[in-house]
């Protein structure tokens with residue numbers, strides 16, 4: 016099948032490469048010329064394991080190309096996937112749909128024959144219904160152009176395997192033709208046993224928002240329990256392992272720490288809260304308020320832990336290990352690590368950051384911070400070291416060696432995963448989120 020993917024960022028570039036890998040002929044379109052050039056050269060513009068290989072192989076095989084020209088996509092494809100960004104609009108928390116409408120305004124007037132358009136971006140409930148009319152009115156083919164929504168659930172860092180073998184595919188449509196076309200595109204996944212769920216558009220849109228809200232709630236739940244663990248001498252990390260064995264709870268997404276960040280969970284929780292409040296669904300908006308407040312509280316916990324250890328932060332040299340919003344990516348959107356680094360700096364600390372992948376992105380957005388070329392360089396002369404993104408190289412670091420470089424052996428582990436006994440044996444004072452005073 017001939018498909019176009021409109022918007023080639025973290026979602027779209029992976030989607031385009033995986034569609035080509037599973038046999039579609041694919042054209043990717045983005046308004047960002049530099050991104051298109053990088054992709055066309057067979058390289059990913061961001062760190063996503065496995066994506067470079069897929070791009071290079073499928074471009075070489077002639078199944079995948081990239082352009083900035085929406086007209087080329089309209090002429091080529093029978094199905095178009097919309098993968099543009101839907102960031103937070105403003106302080107209200109609502110989603111900004113301007114990229115989605117711009118993409119449809121570029122594409123729509125060029126649709127002269129019947130085609131199917133499938134939205135994959137995360138959008139508020141009701142979007143498909145509203146935009147179906149807009150698209151039909153724009154397209155010369157009129158009612159022959161049908162819009163469905165199939166929200167995406169991939170995780171950054173696992174984008175390729177999550178797309179090739181997702182947990183499920185959800186399609187929101189009332190149209191048998193849209194369903195038929197989507198089933199054809201997804202044949203490899205369906206044959207592999209991936210559940211293919213067809214719902215009305217509103218249910219599909221809300222399923223995506225609810226999935227992210229649930230994931231965020233799970234993280235905030237364990238982080239809220241961390242508060243009580245700290246007060247009572249319990250260890251929330253061991254507690255999480257203990258309750259995670261219950262299959263009804265599950266261990267995934269139950270890692271306590273400095274909370275969730277990234278280009279999705281924070282904005283999607285706020286967008287759903289805003290929608291819920293708008294419909295008078297106050298139980299849900301209240302719950303999501305608490306989820307967000309808990310997430311924010313964990314960032315403050317780190318600042319307070321640093322103050323407890325070092326006293327007033329003015330002039331204190333702090334080494335921050337980690338800048339990406341999680342390991343496995345160079346994405347720094349709404350990164351808890353960088354937010355905390357900035358807050359420490361605002362309180363007078365002299366912060367040096369190191370991350371194995373996200374240095375360029377972090378430097379571009381946070382010129383106020385200092386950056387080091389390695390963990391060893393970052394901790395040199397530090398009076399406190401903060402572990403804020405759990406990259407394997409930090410877990411494997413030798414506390415004895417690092418201890419020789421610092422001015423004071425103080426560690427705040429905001430993510431867990433470090434062998435605290437090993438650090439303590441090497442003479443470090445260790446503060447761990449959610450570990451009570453008895454240890």
Ligand SMILES: NC(=O)c1ccc[n+]([C@@H]2O[C@H](COP(=O)([O-])OP(=O)(O)OC[C@H]3O[C@@H](n4cnc5c(N)ncnc54)[C@H](O)[C@@H]3O)[C@@H](O)[C@H]2O)c1
Pocket residue numbers: 021022023024025026027044045046047050098099100101102114117118121135136137138167168169170171278279
């Ligand atoms: N990042 C993820 O892991 C992920 C996973 C599931 C869903 N989503 C959702 O997917 C959507 C995209 O997220 P992302 O992380 O890929 O964002 P992104 O910012 O990485 O990529 C969006 C891309 O769209 C391009 N674009 C904007 N307007 C365009 C237009 N009119 N025509 C063509 N291209 C245009 C931008 O230049 C950019 O490259 C969002 O709704 C997000 O919530 C993201």
Ligand SMILES: O=c1ccn([C@@H]2O[C@H](COP(=O)(O)OP(=O)(O)O[C@H]3O[C@H](CO)[C@@H](O)[C@H](O)[C@H]3O)[C@@H](O)[C@H]2O)c(=O)[nH]1
Pocket residue numbers: 137167168169170171172227230234267268269270271272273274275276277278279280283340341
């Ligand atoms: O137990 C956990 C799991 C995650 N996190 C944090 O939560 C954030 C989000 O992590 P994750 O869900 O792995 O990352 P994303 O790549 O942002 O993926 C989420 O957002 C995507 C965009 O909507 C969805 O498609 C995915 O299903 C959903 O997991 C990160 O800051 C993590 O550090 C925790 O603190 N504890």
